[in-house]
Amino acid sequence: MKPFILKPLLLLFISFLMISCKEKNTKVYSEAEIASESKKVNDFFQKSFDNSVDMYPEFQTRLGIKKDYGKLNDNSPALEEKNLKINKEELVWLVDSVNVAALSKEALLSYKLFKQSVENNIEDYKYRLHNYPVNQMFGAQSGKPAFMINMHRIDDVKDAEAYISRLNGFKAYFDQLVENLKSREAIGVVPPKFVFDKVVQDSENILMGQPFDSSKKQSTLFKDFLGKINKLEIDTKTKTRLETQAKQALLTSVKPAYNGLISFMKAQKKRANSDHGAWKFPDGEAFFNTALKRTTTTDLTADEIHEIGLNEVDRIHGEMDAIRKNVGFEGSLQDFFQFMKTDKQFYYSEDKKGKEAYLKQAVQLIDSMKTRLDELFITKPKADIIVKAVEPFREKSAGKAFYNRPAADGSRPGIYYANLYDMESMPTYQMEALAYHEGIPGHHMQLAIQQELEDVPMFRKFSGYTAYTEGWGLYSELIPKEMGFYADPYSDFGRLAMELWRACRLVVDTGIHTKKWTRETGIKYYTDNTPNAELDAVKMVERHIVMPSQATAYKIGMLKILELRSKAKEALGDQFDIREFHEVVISQGAIPLNVLENFVDEYIASKN
Numbered sequence: 205m206k207p208f209i210l211k212p213l214l215l216l217f218i219s220f221l222m223i224s225c226k227e228k229n230t231k232v233y234s235e236a237e238i239a240s241e242s243k244k245v246n247d248f249f250q251k252s253f254d255n256s257v258d259m260y261p262e263f264q265t266r267l268g269i270k271k272d273y274g275k276l277n278d279n280s281p282a283l284e285e286k287n288l289k290i291n292k293e294e295l296v297w298l299v300d301s302v303n304v305a306a307l308s309k310e311a312l313l314s315y316k317l318f319k320q321s322v323e324n325n326i327e328d329y330k331y332r333l334h335n336y337p338v339n340q341m342f343g344a345q346s347g348k349p350a351f352m353i354n355m356h357r358i359d360d361v362k363d364a365e366a367y368i369s370r371l372n373g374f375k376a377y378f379d380q381l382v383e384n385l386k387s388r389e390a391i392g393v394v395p396p397k398f399v400f401d402k403v404v405q406d407s408e409n410i411l412m413g414q415p416f417d418s419s420k421k422q423s424t425l426f427k428d429f430l431g432k433i434n435k436l437e438i439d440t441k442t443k444t445r446l447e448t449q450a451k452q453a454l455l456t457s458v459k460p461a462y463n464g465l466i467s468f469m470k471a472q473k474k475r476a477n478s479d480h481g482a483w484k485f486p487d488g489e490a491f492f493n494t495a496l497k498r499t500t501t502t503d504l505t506a507d508e509i510h511e512i513g514l515n516e517v518d519r520i521h522g523e524m525d526a527i528r529k530n531v532g533f534e535g536s537l538q539d540f541f542q543f544m545k546t547d548k549q550f551y552y553s554e555d556k557k558g559k560e561a562y563l564k565q566a567v568q569l570i571d572s573m574k575t576r577l578d579e580l581f582i583t584k585p586k587a588d589i590i591v592k593a594v595e596p597f598r599e600k601s602a603g604k605a606f607y608n609r610p611a612a613d614g615s616r617p618g619i620y621y622a623n624l625y626d627m628e629s630m631p632t633y634q635m636e637a638l639a640y641h642e643g644i645p646g647h648h649m650q651l652a653i654q655q656e657l658e659d660v661p662m663f664r665k666f667s668g669y670t671a672y673t674e675g676w677g678l679y680s681e682l683i684p685k686e687m688g689f690y691a692d693p694y695s696d697f698g699r700l701a702m703e704l705w706r707a708c709r710l711v712v713d714t715g716i717h718t719k720k721w722t723r724e725t726g727i728k729y730y731t732d733n734t735p736n737a738e739l740d741a742v743k744m745v746e747r748h749i750v751m752p753s754q755a756t757a758y759k760i761g762m763l764k765i766l767e768l769r770s771k772a773k774e775a776l777g778d779q780f781d782i783r784e785f786h787e788v789v790i791s792q793g794a795i796p797l798n799v800l801e802n803f804v805d806e807y808i809a810s811k812n
Contacts, residue, residue: 274369513710675761
């Protein structure tokens with residue numbers, strides 16, 4: 205009898221628990237409870253953001269804050285360990301101290317994004333040395349001067365003294381950088397041979413001119429400093445003092461800092477080889493799979509991405525061939541590529557006049573698009589955008605175009621940088637697509653709006669998901685086509701050439717990092733399949749090598765946005781409004797692609 209009695213009692217107890225849990229999960233919270241819990245979690249996000257700002261003086265400067273204006277960032281392993289400890293503590297708080305069911309919809313999104321970011325940071329700590337801190341794309345050798353020139357404003361004598369203080373910080377920063385490079389070498393993470401000469405050259409460029417030598421030309425940083433203090437209304441004695449102190453800082457801190465890096469890079473080059481893929485790293489396959497997940501915010505495998513790329517290359521080749529026939533070009537598509545590469549009608553001259561003409565035309569393209577934004581968007585950014593040429597000290601190694609977001613305090617506009625080092629790499633038929641991608645309706649539209657979001661935690665204003673951000677940029681090259689832009693068939697060919705370039709990236713990035721393609725194999729794939737200059741191909745393949753997975757984001761992101769747009773169009777029919785769709789896509793800031801899909805699904809449901 206005993207087992208017979210216990211069994212129904214046990215079932216009754218379990219049923220009671222299930223009912224209780226169900227009631228607990230479906231509890232309806234009052235507006236006051238939701239507001240209270242949401243405020244609690246948002247206060248936590250703000251505190252976390254403020255702590256992060258406090259740890260990074262250069263980020264403060266980018267935000268327009270002058271709290272630690274004379275300091276550079278800490279780049280020590282101790283800071284990485286500190287961040288890991290903070291992330292673990294934050295995760296515990298998020299799990300144990302938040303009633304997720306009582307959060308508002310907006311606070312819940314922030315919670316999920318923040319929690320996922322913290323979890324990823326913790327998981328990725330084991331890969332903290334799986335990168336190249338200095339390379340031809342980025343690093344202190346070019347990044348620190350660019351930061352001083354573009355970000356460190358001098359509005360008074362105190363700001364000038366802070367600039368000098370930062371120059372005096374170069375030596376310690378670069379010494380730690382060299383130690384970080386040694387730590388990577390100890391586990392087998394060494395850049396391939398092609399990286400070294402480019403880093404050395406960028407470094408040596410900074411040490412050219414006064415006060416480093418007796419030439420009449422001022423060095424890059426000295427020229428920047430003098431140009432800024434000469435705009436101040438200060439007496440001659442003060443100006444002379446500042447100039448003398450800046451010279452001293454350049455000679456006793458900046459020069460030995462760069463010389464130390466140069467010496468190390470020259471020595472390490474002798475120990476380097478020409479293995480190019482992430483497969484050579486410790487646990488390289490697992491690292492690259494994780495990198496793809498982070499970059500694309502999908503579960504696509506390397507093989508799947510490679511195949512998507514091959515299919516897209518074939519499709520775009522077909523559309524390009526249609527243009528070839530339309531313009532009456534006789535010959536193969538490869539012949540047409542060669543024509544587009546070499547015919548002088550498609551290129552500005554290499555002289556100053558040609559470069560100025562390019563920048564003027566880029567401004568006109570952006571200004572023209574500005575007049576049509578109401579057709580595409582409900583929300584538009586307050587911040588303006590300007591066009592600049594990449595500075596001479598870094599133009600040889602920098603990419604062909606990129607965007608710097610505006611200052612959060614409105615003191616600096618967004619900047620579309622065009623690299624005019626080699627005008628043969630900047631054909632006129634690609635100008636429209638470049639301007640739309642980097643400027644509007646591309647990065648400036650999305651990133652400026654993200655920074656200007658109201659009633660969201662600060663971390664969401666500055667967070668980024670490459671597939672979302674670059675997917676939007678590539679999608680923004682297509683939008684103008686649908687509005688009647690690219691009237692010139694050669695310009696439309698340029699748009700397709702840009703899209704083709706991103707499709708090839710899927711093939712080459714995965715080829716290098718999982719199929720052991722060499723640098724030369726990757727370059728040949730680009731030159732065989734695109735109309736771009738060989739220098740473009742070299743730069744892109746070298747970018748793939750030092751930034752595993754990053755370049756896969758563009759096409760994967762664009763394809764997802766187009767897939768979601770088609771889904772919304774099909775579901776809504778005549779109710780579909782492109783302005784509303786774009787509002788859904790960019791009104792939340794940067795988000796993973798799966799989260800974006802959820803928002804589009806909710807938008808569709810709300811219209812039915």
